Amino acid sequence: MASDDRAKLMDSLKANRRSARGRSASAATRPQTTSPKRKVFDFKELPQVKQLQMHRAAADMMGIENPFFRPHDGLAVETSVIGGQTYDNFASYNYLGLNGHPRVNAAAKAAVDQYGTSVSASRIVAGERPFHNELESALASIHGVESAIVMVSGHATNVTTIGHLMHKGDLVLTDSFVHNSIAEGVRLSGATRMNFPHDDLDALEKMLADHRHKFDKVLIAVEGLYSMDGDFPDLRKLVKLKQAYDVWLMVDEAHSIGVLGKTGHGISEHFGIDPTEVEIWMGTLSKTFSSCGGYIAGSKVLCDYLKVSAPGFVFSVGLSPALAGSAIASAEMLKQEPERVERLQKNGSLFLKLAKEAGLNTGPSTGYAVVPVIVGDSAGAAMLSNRLLAKGINALPIIFPAVPEKSARIRFFITSEHTEEQIIRAVETTAAELDAMRADGTAVDRLIKASR
Numbered sequence: 001m002a003s004d005d006r007a008k009l010m011d012s013l014k015a016n017r018r019s020a021r022g023r024s025a026s027a028a029t030r031p032q033t034t035s036p037k038r039k040v041f042d043f044k045e046l047p048q049v050k051q052l053q054m055h056r057a058a059a060d061m062m063g064i065e066n067p068f069f070r071p072h073d074g075l076a077v078e079t080s081v082i083g084g085q086t087y088d089n090f091a092s093y094n095y096l097g098l099n100g101h102p103r104v105n106a107a108a109k110a111a112v113d114q115y116g117t118s119v120s121a122s123r124i125v126a127g128e129r130p131f132h133n134e135l136e137s138a139l140a141s142i143h144g145v146e147s148a149i150v151m152v153s154g155h156a157t158n159v160t161t162i163g164h165l166m167h168k169g170d171l172v173l174t175d176s177f178v179h180n181s182i183a184e185g186v187r188l189s190g191a192t193r194m195n196f197p198h199d200d201l202d203a204l205e206k207m208l209a210d211h212r213h214k215f216d217k218v219l220i221a222v223e224g225l226y227s228m229d230g231d232f233p234d235l236r237k238l239v240k241l242k243q244a245y246d247v248w249l250m251v252d253e254a255h256s257i258g259v260l261g262k263t264g265h266g267i268s269e270h271f272g273i274d275p276t277e278v279e280i281w282m283g284t285l286s287k288t289f290s291s292c293g294g295y296i297a298g299s300k301v302l303c304d305y306l307k308v309s310a311p312g313f314v315f316s317v318g319l320s321p322a323l324a325g326s327a328i329a330s331a332e333m334l335k336q337e338p339e340r341v342e343r344l345q346k347n348g349s350l351f352l353k354l355a356k357e358a359g360l361n362t363g364p365s366t367g368y369a370v371v372p373v374i375v376g377d378s379a380g381a382a383m384l385s386n387r388l389l390a391k392g393i394n395a396l397p398i399i400f401p402a403v404p405e406k407s408a409r410i411r412f413f414i415t416s417e418h419t420e421e422q423i424i425r426a427v428e429t430t431a432a433e434l435d436a437m438r439a440d441g442t443a444v445d446r447l448i449k450a451s452r
Contacts, residue, residue, distance in 0.1 A: 059379065067385045067397055075100040078417040080394055087394040088422045090412040095258050095369050096340040097417035098330045099290035111325030119318040124308065127318035135324050138331040139283070140297050142257065142265055144275040147303035150295045150319050151312055154254060154284035155181040157294030160312025161282070162221070162250075163188030171215040173207055175199065175222045177229065179252060182221050191219075198229075199364070201237050208245040218247035224256030224267040228403055228411065229363050230370030232256065235271045239278065250280040258288025259369045264334055264341035288334060291327035293319050344369060344416035351414050351423050358431040363409070372398070372409040373430055380437065381408035387433040393426050 043049055059066070073081040077100060080089040098104050111131060121127035136148040151157045162185025166172055170191040174182060177198045186193040192215065196204040204220070212218055220242060225232045235251070242249040253266050261269025268275040275281065280298050285291040296306060306313060333340070345368060352367030361374040375381040378399035385397040388410070399408045412426065 059382065062379060062383075064379060064382050065386050067382055067389070078415055078419070078422065082389075082394065085392075087389065087392050088418075088426060090393065090395040090414070090418075090426060092415075093255065093287040093369070093413050094290065094417075095288050095344055095413075095415050096264070096330075096334065097415055098288070098333055098340075101290070101329075101333070103333065104290055104326045104329045107325040107329035108322040109325075111321035115321035117322065118320050121318065122314060122316060123318040124314050129318065129321070129324075131321065131324040131328065132318060135319070135328050135331070136295070136303075138328060139295050142331060142334065143253075143281050143283075143297040144265070144268065145281065145297050145299065146276075147300040148295050148297040149303040149306050149310075149313060150285075150293055150324075152293050152316055152319055153312075154286060154292075154294035155184075156312045156316070157284075157296060158182050158252065158282060159185040159188060160310050161280070161296055161306065162186055162219070164306070164310045164312075165189075166191040166217060166219060169215060170217040170219070171211060172219045172221060173204060173247075174220075175226075175233070177226050178221055178223060179227065179254070182250075182252065186221075198226075199231065199233055201234060201241065205241055208241060208247070212245045212247065218245070219250055220247055221250045221252070224251050224253035225259055225368060225370065227255050227370060228398060228409075229372060230365030230368060231363075232260065232267055232270075232366065232368070235267050235273050239273060243277075248279040250282060251278055252282045254282070254284040254294075255287060255370060256368075257283050258334055258341065259344065262341070263338040264288070264344075285323065285327045289327040289330040291323045291330065293323055293327070340416045344414065347416065347418050347420075347423060348414045350420065351412065351427065354424065354427040355430075358427055360427070360431055360434070363407075369414050371412045371414060373412065373434070374407055374409040375434070376406055376408060378405060378408040381410060384410055384430070384434055384437055387437060388426075388429060391429050391433065393429055395426070395430075 070082050073084070076089055076092045077094055077097060078089055079086050115129055119127035119129055123132060132150060136150055139148040140146060158179065158181035162172065162182065166186065166189035168190040170189070172186045172191050172193050174186065174193060174195055175198055176195040194207055194211070196207055220238065222233050222238065238249055251267060257266045258264040260267050263269065268278070280296060280302070283295050283297065285293040285295065296303065308314065348367040348369050348371065351371050352362060352365055355362050355371060355373065363372050363374050365371045375384055381397035381399055385395060388395050395410050395412050397408060398411050403409065410430065
């Protein structure tokens, strides 16, 4: 660089520094217009939190105790101990009574003795153990398909599978009542989502006719047994629709395995459908299989692909020994003791029959393990739950936004282990308490009284 050019550059740099000092001094003399930085954000400022606090305050005014997060002491089966008292329990989905069974407990303990409490890595790295393949083979056999892949969370199984298989430019058609995990999976994928009215397969067919040609891949997602209403779709018609429009079908069997079908093998057994005609079966380990986690069952190609590419599997630790051991034992007992399924179906049918005779609104429930009693407003559902607890019955409310505000309900989970006496008592008590509560007026009436 020439000396004249170097001198010009140095003069320019000096001028810039003088200008910067001048701007800094000028800024220092101006009054502060921004508040000082705080150390941490107060989440009370979130609109969602403020709304939640308002709801809690209104409930406190009406004297409604929070019915959620009550700790249970020990095993929650057909009865449960809360605060030292024993209650008839209709709030756990231990459908076949296998949670806590000596054989299941022994399998979990044996797995811990041999493998420890964790596999300590993702399966693709160093977490693979023989029991993983054993469990996946058992699940594939129950579903009647080639293969399965087990993950550590039921919710995450739907999120990562749908989020990974579907993309922008694809379409997912979902029943309006599908589980949140399905909705979150679609949102993650970037695919277009369209809801069809609950169990309205004619509306679904119209959507397919109107929109199938606009998208690359199209997936229909339904549940084998809807966890809020206790009903199920017409699988025969769904299979015909998917074949006619060349789309995929995914059935979430979280609540239908162990419940539907003569031997509890799910909705395909119930309808006599070849399970290989459905592309994706999904299930959880926390209900019938008395464990924790989720899985996808289907073709070997699908499951092998997910094992090397689905983020929720590849980047997550493998299922722990205790959880796998208990699920394997439960799967074996499902096959070996079909009488458990028979008892469950008999109990569910009895509960539904008695509830209808008592004039309770059970919605579209078919009496397979899940029977709602629809109350109406969320406050009323919470109050009824608390009144039932005072009478020795533990049954939890389902309130907005889990269900629409006008369809808040008490959800009863029926198991194979409930006695006829427990079922009769639950129905009679619910009807009596609901009548007494409604005689006191609506939720608005109660709030007005409480504010005086």
